[in-house]
Amino acid sequence: MQAIVTRRQGWKAQLALQEVAAPGEPGPKEVLVQVQAASVNPKDWKLNLPMARLTQPVLGKRQRPLFGDDLAGTVVAVGDQVTDLAIGDAVYGMDMRLRTASLAEQTLIHHQCVARKPASLSFTQAAAMPLAGLTALQGLRKGQVKAGSQVLIIGASGGVGHFAVQIAKALGAHVTGVCSARNLGFVQEMGADAVIDYTAGDYRQSAGPFDLVFDVTSFESPRSCAALLAPGGWFISTGGDAFSMLATPLYRLGGKNAASLVVKPWRQDLEALTALVEAGTLRPVIESEFAFVDSDQAYQRSRSGRCRGKVVIRVGSDVHPVD
Numbered sequence: 001m002q003a004i005v006t007r008r009q010g011w012k013a014q015l016a017l018q019e020v021a022a023p024g025e026p027g028p029k030e031v032l033v034q035v036q037a038a039s040v041n042p043k044d045w046k047l048n049l050p051m052a053r054l055t056q057p058v059l060g061k062r063q064r065p066l067f068g069d070d071l072a073g074t075v076v077a078v079g080d081q082v083t084d085l086a087i088g089d090a091v092y093g094m095d096m097r098l099r100t101a102s103l104a105e106q107t108l109i110h111h112q113c114v115a116r117k118p119a120s121l122s123f124t125q126a127a128a129m130p131l132a133g134l135t136a137l138q139g140l141r142k143g144q145v146k147a148g149s150q151v152l153i154i155g156a157s158g159g160v161g162h163f164a165v166q167i168a169k170a171l172g173a174h175v176t177g178v179c180s181a182r183n184l185g186f187v188q189e190m191g192a193d194a195v196i197d198y199t200a201g202d203y204r205q206s207a208g209p210f211d212l213v214f215d216v217t218s219f220e221s222p223r224s225c226a227a228l229l230a231p232g233g234w235f236i237s238t239g240g241d242a243f244s245m246l247a248t249p250l251y252r253l254g255g256k257n258a259a260s261l262v263v264k265p266w267r268q269d270l271e272a273l274t275a276l277v278e279a280g281t282l283r284p285v286i287e288s289e290f291a292f293v294d295s296d297q298a299y300q301r302s303r304s305g306r307c308r309g310k311v312v313i314r315v316g317s318d319v320h321p322v323d
């Protein structure tokens with residue numbers, strides 16, 4: 001089958017389409033998915049690409065596809081303990097284990113990491129949702145958002161942010177989104193009640209107070225956002241780098257409500273996203289779509305840090321392998 005692997009070019013690793021071994025039969029609790037679409041997340045180039053660079057010299061010709069967590073596709077085989085999914089089911093989901101990857105024509109995934117695809121979404125739309133949508137949902141839940149909560153979402157225009165705005169609104173919160181001037185209209189379109197242009201000055205001393213500051217940029221900390229928080233308010237970070245991931249929870253020692261998030265690939269939360277989609281309160285926004293063979297360009301687009309919504313890749317038969 002075709003899959004995306006790294007090619008070493010000098011010090012630079014580049015992604016390319018290559019023939020690799022098929023993943024084989026599913027384990028007892030796995031399903032084999034014919035992948036139709038995948039999406040790109042910053043984790044792919046922050047963690048998976050460096051991991052590939054490290055393991056490639058060891059793996060050599062046995063190099064494996066390591067890229068992509070989000071997928072949407074069709075179940076083509078099920079493990080013998082899987083009773084809740086059947087061959088032919090259209091599913092979407094994510095899995096962060098390196099053994100599987102969504103940038104491959106077929107992949108194995110634990111059955112609890114996928115849910116039935118919302119009927120109203122295409123495969124590309126569904127593939128845009130799992131990792132970023134679950135991060136938004138789980139972050140808002142960790143921040144104890146409820147009807148009437150004042151919520152600030154820093155990074156409201158990106159993959160996680162545009163889902164967080166919509167989900168917080170669906171939970172009944174009053175939502176303020178922080179984004180740059182060019183994205184103010186987009187974030188309002190996602191449902192934000194108020195927007196702040198982060199390029200127009202330091203809002204951190206003047207805005208608020210908020211019951212939750214949800215930082216999906218990882219540029220902020222409980223200290224830098226202290227003046228934004230209401231008494232007892234939460235600071236939640238998606239911890240986009242190791243320092244912020246480790247440092248944020250340390251503020252709890254000082255009595256602050258602060259936490260970093262590690263997204264969990266839970267089916268019940270995918271089903272919660274599906275329910276919001278079906279209720280008409282959540283929709284994925286795809287800012288750019290790439291063919292399988294152009295996966296490297298999709299990564300470059302994500303690396304720009306300027307994405308409005310999600311970058312998706314069509315995985316499938318319209319591909320032209322490079323060799």
Ligand SMILES: NC(=O)c1ccc[n+]([C@@H]2O[C@H](COP(=O)([O-])OP(=O)(O)OC[C@H]3O[C@@H](n4cnc5c(N)ncnc54)[C@H](OP(=O)(O)O)[C@@H]3O)[C@@H](O)[C@H]2O)c1
Pocket residue numbers: 041042043046131132135154155156157158159160161178179180181182183198216217218219238239240241261262263302305306307308309
């Ligand atoms: N811990 C976890 O489990 C987990 C899960 C998912 C994501 N993450 C992390 O969360 C972060 C966000 O992920 P993502 O998928 O949403 O990324 P993304 O889609 O690449 O985010 C890009 C967006 O960030 C905005 N942005 C950049 N600088 C900003 C700033 N100073 N203030 C406000 N907005 C700013 C950009 O808007 P402008 O172009 O207008 O600046 C752009 O719309 C990443 O660091 C990722 O690694 C962690």
